[in-house]
Amino acid sequence: MHLALDPFLKAFTDKVPILQVFGQGVREGEFAARGDPVRARTAEDYIRSVAQTFRGLGSTDPRLDVHNDIDFRLSRMISAWKKEDPPPNRVKPIPIQVIRRIALLATTATNDLTKATADMIIIAFFFLMRPGEYTDSSSEDACPFKLEDVQLFIGQTRIDLATASDDLIRQATFASLTFTWQKNGVRGEVIGLGLSGDPYLCPVQAIIRRVLYLRSKNFARDVPLARVQGRAKVTSKQITETLRDTVEFFGTALGFNKEDISARSLRAAGANALLFAKVDTDIIRLIGRWKSDEMLRYLHVQAAPLMADYSRRMVDAGTYTLIPGQSVPMH
Numbered sequence: 001m002h003l004a005l006d007p008f009l010k011a012f013t014d015k016v017p018i019l020q021v022f023g024q025g026v027r028e029g030e031f032a033a034r035g036d037p038v039r040a041r042t043a044e045d046y047i048r049s050v051a052q053t054f055r056g057l058g059s060t061d062p063r064l065d066v067h068n069d070i071d072f073r074l075s076r077m078i079s080a081w082k083k084e085d086p087p088p089n090r091v092k093p094i095p096i097q098v099i100r101r102i103a104l105l106a107t108t109a110t111n112d113l114t115k116a117t118a119d120m121i122i123i124a125f126f127f128l129m130r131p132g133e134y135t136d137s138s139s140e141d142a143c144p145f146k147l148e149d150v151q152l153f154i155g156q157t158r159i160d161l162a163t164a165s166d167d168l169i170r171q172a173t174f175a176s177l178t179f180t181w182q183k184n185g186v187r188g189e190v191i192g193l194g195l196s197g198d199p200y201l202c203p204v205q206a207i208i209r210r211v212l213y214l215r216s217k218n219f220a221r222d223v224p225l226a227r228v229q230g231r232a233k234v235t236s237k238q239i240t241e242t243l244r245d246t247v248e249f250f251g252t253a254l255g256f257n258k259e260d261i262s263a264r265s266l267r268a269a270g271a272n273a274l275l276f277a278k279v280d281t282d283i284i285r286l287i288g289r290w291k292s293d294e295m296l297r298y299l300h301v302q303a304a305p306l307m308a309d310y311s312r313r314m315v316d317a318g319t320y321t322l323i324p325g326q327s328v329p330m331h
Contacts, residue, residue, distance in 0.1 A: 015062035016071045023047050023074070027081060040081035047074070092260040093268035096201065098246050099125055103200040113232045116213070117242050119206040120226045120234050121266060126193055126203035127177065128270040128288040131236040131263040136226040143180065144224040147214050150207060151176045151190070162221075166212055175207040191287070239263040 012018060025031040027043040051061045065071045099121060106118030124134040131137075133145055152159045152172035159169060176192030196202040210225045217229045226234035243265065244258035267288065274284045284290075 016073050019047055019050065019062060019074060020077055022050070023077065039085050040078055043081060044078050091262050091265045091268060092256045093272040094125075094243060094247075094261055094265045095254060095269070096273060098243065098250065098254070099269070100201055101246050101249065102242060107200070112213070112228045112230075113234065113238070116210070116226060116228045116234050117238055119209050121239060121242065122201060122206040123203055123210075123225070124239075124266040125201075125270045125273075126196075126206075127191065128267050128284075130267060131239065134226060134266075135236050135239060135263070136224045136228075136233045137235060144226060145177050146180075146221070147211065147219065147223050147225060148221040149178045149180065150211060150225070151178070151192070152204075152208065152211065153192075161211060161215075166215075169208055169211060172204055172208055175204040236263040239266075 022031060023043050023046065026046045027038060027040070029035050029037040031046070032038050032042070047063065051063050055061055063070050063074055102118050102121055106115050109115050109118075120134045123129070124131075127134075129145075132139065132143055135144060137144065147161075150161065152161065152169060153174040153176075154168075154171050155173060159172060161169070174192055174194045176190045179189045179191070193203045195204050207225075214223060214225070214227065219227060228234065240262045243261050243263070247254060247256075247258040247261060271284055271288055274287070275281070
C-alpha cells in the first residue's frame, strides 16, 4: 500500500487524518519494517519518527493541535490500540543458579564455543549488557565490546595486554571496558569491576579467559570479545539456547518456563541481582546506562527475595496520623 502523497503533505492543512492512515498501516504491518502487525508503542514510535523528520527540516510537528498538544484524534487512536494490545511479554530475569551451572559445565568443556558462550554470559550478567554488546554479530545495530576495549589491572597497575605474560594477566584483580558506540554509553567512558570472590562467577576471570584465548589465536585487537576461531559464533540465538537448556534442567523450580527467557534476560538478571543486594536504583541505572525509569521494568516484583519481607515492613510502618486540615475539629 502506498499513499502516493507529497512527503511533506503541503496540500493538506489538516495532516492528522493522513498520519492516522499511516499509523493504522504500520499497526497492521503494511508499513512496518518486517511486514508484521506491531504493538501500539511501536506504531506510535513510527508516527513520532515522521514528526521528528518534519521538525528536523524546519517544518512544524504535524501531530500537534493549535494548543501545541498531541491532536486528540491521534491520542484517542493510540489509546485504543493500547487497550487492544495483550499484556507486555517481558523477559524474565535469570537467577544466578542458572548462570552458575553454565559456568560450572564450561570448566570441563573442550569446545571453544561452549567456553566462550559461558564467559560472555558471565560478562553480560555483571556488566548489564544488551545482546548486541556481548555477542559476535555483524548486524548494523550491534556494537560488541572488543579486545581493544579491555583493560586489566593488578591493584592500581595497568597491565600491557600486548606484551604481558599469560601468568601476569591471570593475576589481574580488576577489569574495565571502554565504551565506543554502545547504546546510551558516553564514548570513551570506562566501566570496571573487581574480583567477585566466586570461583566460577567472576567478571574479571571471564574477561581474563577471553583475553588469553584471543591472544593465543593471534586475533587482531579490534576483534569482538566473543569471537572464536572457525565458523562457529557466539550469537544471540546461541546464548538463548544455552540459557533455555539450562532452565529446562531446573524444571519448574525457578518459577518460569524456558520460553520466558532469551539473551536479553541477562541484562534484567544483573539489574535484579543488584536490587536484591540493596544497591541504590540510581547506581543500577548508571551501570546499565538507562536514561529513564525504563530500568524499573526490569526489576521484577515476581522475585520472591524482593517481596518476601514487605508485608511485615508495611505492618511495622503502617501506623501513623495525618497533620489535620483546617476543617478537622480540634476535639
